[in-house]
Amino acid sequence: MQKFISHAAELMSEKEPAYQATPTAVGGLRTHTISISPHTPMGWVIRELENSPELPGVLVFDNGQYFGMLSRRKIHERLSRPYANELFMKHPASRFYSDFEIFQNPIASRMRVEDAVRLALGRKGEQIYEPLVIMHDEGKLSLLDMQVLLLAQSQLLVNANRVVGQLYNVSSVISSSLDVNIVLDAILNYMADTIPYDRCVVLFFKGDQVDFAALRGFPKEVDMRQMRKVVIENSVYEAVRHSKQPMCIDDVLSYKDWLHLPNIPPARTWLGIPLVHAGHVSGILVAISLEPDFYNEDQIQLAQKIAEQAAIALRNAMLFKEVKVFNQQLESAIAERTQNLADTMKKLEAANASKTDFLKSVAGQLLDPLRKIEGHKQYFLAHAGETPDPFVRDVFTSISDGMEHLHEVVEKIQDVAAIEANEFTLNREALAVDGLFYRLREKFSDHLAEHRQVLQFINLDHLPDIHGDSRLISKVFANLIENAIQHTPRGGKIIIKGAHRVAMNDKKARSEVQVTISDTGPGIDISVQGNIFEKTFRSRSSRTPNPTIDSYPGLGLAVVDGIVRAHGGRVWVESRGRDVILNPGSQFHVVLPAVQGAGRSPSTLPTGAMV
Numbered sequence: 001m002q003k004f005i006s007h008a009a010e011l012m013s014e015k016e017p018a019y020q021a022t023p024t025a026v027g028g029l030r031t032h033t034i035s036i037s038p039h040t041p042m043g044w045v046i047r048e049l050e051n052s053p054e055l056p057g058v059l060v061f062d063n064g065q066y067f068g069m070l071s072r073r074k075i076h077e078r079l080s081r082p083y084a085n086e087l088f089m090k091h092p093a094s095r096f097y098s099d100f101e102i103f104q105n106p107i108a109s110r111m112r113v114e115d116a117v118r119l120a121l122g123r124k125g126e127q128i129y130e131p132l133v134i135m136h137d138e139g140k141l142s143l144l145d146m147q148v149l150l151l152a153q154s155q156l157l158v159n160a161n162r163v164v165g166q167l168y169n170v171s172s173v174i175s176s177s178l179d180v181n182i183v184l185d186a187i188l189n190y191m192a193d194t195i196p197y198d199r200c201v202v203l204f205f206k207g208d209q210v211d212f213a214a215l216r217g218f219p220k221e222v223d224m225r226q227m228r229k230v231v232i233e234n235s236v237y238e239a240v241r242h243s244k245q246p247m248c249i250d251d252v253l254s255y256k257d258w259l260h261l262p263n264i265p266p267a268r269t270w271l272g273i274p275l276v277h278a279g280h281v282s283g284i285l286v287a288i289s290l291e292p293d294f295y296n297e298d299q300i301q302l303a304q305k306i307a308e309q310a311a312i313a314l315r316n317a318m319l320f321k322e323v324k325v326f327n328q329q330l331e332s333a334i335a336e337r338t339q340n341l342a343d344t345m346k347k348l349e350a351a352n353a354s355k356t357d358f359l360k361s362v363a364g365q366l367l368d369p370l371r372k373i374e375g376h377k378q379y380f381l382a383h384a385g386e387t388p389d390p391f392v393r394d395v396f397t398s399i400s401d402g403m404e405h406l407h408e409v410v411e412k413i414q415d416v417a418a419i420e421a422n423e424f425t426l427n428r429e430a431l432a433v434d435g436l437f438y439r440l441r442e443k444f445s446d447h448l449a450e451h452r453q454v455l456q457f458i459n460l461d462h463l464p465d466i467h468g469d470s471r472l473i474s475k476v477f478a479n480l481i482e483n484a485i486q487h488t489p490r491g492g493k494i495i496i497k498g499a500h501r502v503a504m505n506d507k508k509a510r511s512e513v514q515v516t517i518s519d520t521g522p523g524i525d526i527s528v529q530g531n532i533f534e535k536t537f538r539s540r541s542s543r544t545p546n547p548t549i550d551s552y553p554g555l556g557l558a559v560v561d562g563i564v565r566a567h568g569g570r571v572w573v574e575s576r577g578r579d580v581i582l583n584p585g586s587q588f589h590v591v592l593p594a595v596q597g598a599g600r601s602p603s604t605l606p607t608g609a610m611v
Contacts, residue, residue, distance in 0.1 A: 025134050027113035027152055031142035035059045038067065038094035042075075045093060046085075049075065056131035056145040060093065066106075066141060071130045106135035117153045120146060180317040184214040187285070187310045192216070194306070195299050197287040199267070202310075203231065204275075204283035205241065213283070213314075219264060230259045240272040241281050246304050247272050251292040269294035273307040277315045285310060409555070426566060430465035430595045431473055433498055433513060440474070444481055452490050455481075458497040464594040466513050472563045473592070476571075477515070479556040480588050484519040489583065492520040500594070511594040512569075516587050523584040524575040532573060533561040560590075567592055 025031040036045060036058050049055055049072055057071035070093065078084050107116060120132055131143045188200050199217035203210055210231045212224065231237050240247050249270040252258045260266045269289040274281045285307045289295070295303075434457070441448075441455055448455055466473060484494045495518045502509050524532065564571045569592040576584045 025109045025136070025142065025144055026107075026111050026116045026132075026149065029113075029144060029148055029152055031109075031134050031144045032056065033059070033140065033142040035061050035141075036070075036093060038062055039092050041089070042091060042093050043089035045070065046075065046079075046088060054145070056143050059133070059141055059143065069131065069133055069143065073130060106133040106141055109134050109136045113149065113152050116144075116149055120149065180213075180314070180321055183310075183313050183317045187306070187313075188214055188216045191285075191287060191303070191306065195271075195287060195295070195303050196289070198265075198290045199288040201286040201288075202275075202283065202314075203286070205281070208232075217288075222261065222264070226261060230261060234259055236270070236272065237284060240274050240284055244274050244276055244279075244281055246274065246300055246307075248295055248300055253292075265290050268292040271295050271300065271303060273300075273303050275307055275311040275314065277311045282311065282315070426469045426472070428467055428469060431468055431470050432465055433463045433515070434460040436466075436470075436474060436477065437496060440477055440481055443478065444485060447482075447485050448494075451485060451488070451492075453485060453488055454493045456493060456495045458495060460496065460498045463498045463500055463513050464511055466592050467595045468567045468592055473567070476560050476563050476590065477517070479560050480517045480590070483556060483588075484517055484521075487521040487586070488519040489521065492583075494519050501591075503591075511596055512591050513594050514589060514591045516589050518585060518587045520583055520585045522580045523578045524573060524586050525578045526575070529573055529575060533557045533571065564590060564592065569593065 032052075032055050034048065034052075034055060038060060045058055048058070055072060057069055057073075057075075059069055060067040075088075079088065107119060111119075116132065121128055123130075129146045131145055132149065134142045134144050136142065184202055187202065191197060191200055197217065200215075201212060201218075202214040203212050205211075210228050212227065215222070236247060236249065249255070252267050252270050267288045268291055271287040271289075273285045273287075275283040275285060285303070287295070287303065437457060437460055441457075444455070481494070481496075488494055495516075497516045497518070499514045499516075501512050501514055503512050504510070561571055569590065571588065571590050573586055573588050575586040
């Protein structure tokens with residue numbers, strides 16, 4: 001017993017105390033160092049634990065070699081047994097070492113708190129809450145209380161949640177607007193609340209130039225040219241730009257070549273955070289303090305997170321600004337183009353009116369000589385019949401046919417001019433469909449016989465009367481029959497088929513007559529079918545089987561379309577396309593309103609009938 005007491009006295013009389021606190025450990029936590037040998041009396045160990053409640057245990061060394069660790073928790077557990085106190089006080093630690101010794105390989109003092117917690121919680125169940133043995137850089141060992149480690153981790157989680165909340169607030173604030181100036185103010189305001197600064201700058205790079213988007217803490221009379229010089233000639237800004245990493249200068253006065261702005265207090269701590277978006281550094285967020293060593297690692301990390309959010313918000317705001325400017329330019333251009341278009345339309349309307357007047361004038365001037373020639377036509381024809389010379393007879397007959405054709409052309413010109421000027425006067429009356437077409441067949445009988453063509457009527461006898469202008473409706477079908485004759489080969493057939501139909505008009509049923517004129521000609525190219533009713537359309541090759549025939553489709557069909565629309569009807573063409581071998585033909589459909597409540601068809605509806 002005397003030997004154990006003597007050894008304890010030696011330990012307590014050493015110049016270097018057996019117990020000391022070591023502040024540099026995992027996450028900066030405080031650790032404890034107290035060492036004994038296997039011969040140290042347990043009474044001495046117990047008294048040390050009672051005198052120092054913060055001690056988590058003691059380290060055991062034998063001849064300078066680490067042997068293991070005795071934990072406070074295990075020692076107190078053994079002391080709870082009967083007569084344990086008297087037993088411990090009388091014997092050395094080695095006698096009881098196997099009962100409550102915990103051997104653990106030391107962990108590095110530079111280990112992160114979360115890694116140390118993960119390692120500690122991975123131990124056996126009965127050892128989870130025992131102290132950790134820490135090895136410092138200089139090789140010294142110390143003990144870290146597991147409870148302290150868990151509290152540190154809890155504080156880290158609290159801090160992490162606080163940072164997440166701060167970043168959420170940052171994101172909400174700076175992303176709440178797409179106005180660049182509002183976003184910049186929000187960034188500087190939030191930086192001032194979370195990472196204090198004396199001066200703050202948001203700058204952007206434009207090639208080799210620098211643009212200062214926002215300044216805070218600078219006098220109003222600051223020289224912007226001098227500021228650009230500071231940024232361009234200071235290699236720290238370029239280093240942040242190319243490294244894409246934050247950089248903190250603890251004291252810029254230690255840099256002899258550092259450029260300072262004149263007439264303002266010199267910067268001491270300089271913090272530069274790159275504004276990175278899609279891997280590209282668009283600018284730098286700079287925070288400046290007038291005190292040295294002002295920013296710690298946590299503040300730098302928080303500033304970096306704020307800069308990440310700021311880069312996204314600023315990019316979106318700038319894109320919105322660009323789109324807004326583009327839209328303004330586009331609206332201005334559209335307004336200008338619209339005005340130009342309106343001016344052009346006025347000119348076109350004026351030109352169209354002038355053209356219509358010209359057509360009227362031409363037609364009127366042609367009619368005068370035609371009337372004079374018409375007055376002598378019968379004389380020419382009679383004289384031609386009396387002459388025995390067949391050549392003279394053919395000449396007179398050809399002249400007569402040419403005059404008739406010229407008269408038809410002039411009449412079509414007049415009709416086109418009337419359509420364009422909207423000068424149609426409709427004298428509506430009940431017009432029998434069958435009688436109309438029987439008269440037209442009589443009119444074209446010579447042409448049909450000349451081309452050996454057959455004109456067939458289907459279902460025209462029992463149709464309701466058409467409600468329209470007799471003279472104009474006759475022109476419609478005369479033009480279509482003439483068109484069919486000229487585009488049907490010799491020996492072909494032309495079929496005119498009628499049908500009675502009912503259509504809805506403003507929730508009311510309207511009785512209509514549909515007439516379809518079909519030919520057996522080469523058909524019409526699908527690509528031009530939508531244009532053949534325009535007065536400017538003219539294409540020999542699209543339909544005419546004989547290229548010497550010219551039916552002036554730009555006039556005849558344009559007249560048809562204008563008259564039908566003036567009556568509230570519709571006209572269209574159907575054809576599978578042009579084929580001069582198979583001759584698929586074409587079908588022209590005309591729909592015109594029928595007389596309501598009258599006519600010969602028993603299916604004719606009364607006026608205003610509902611379906």
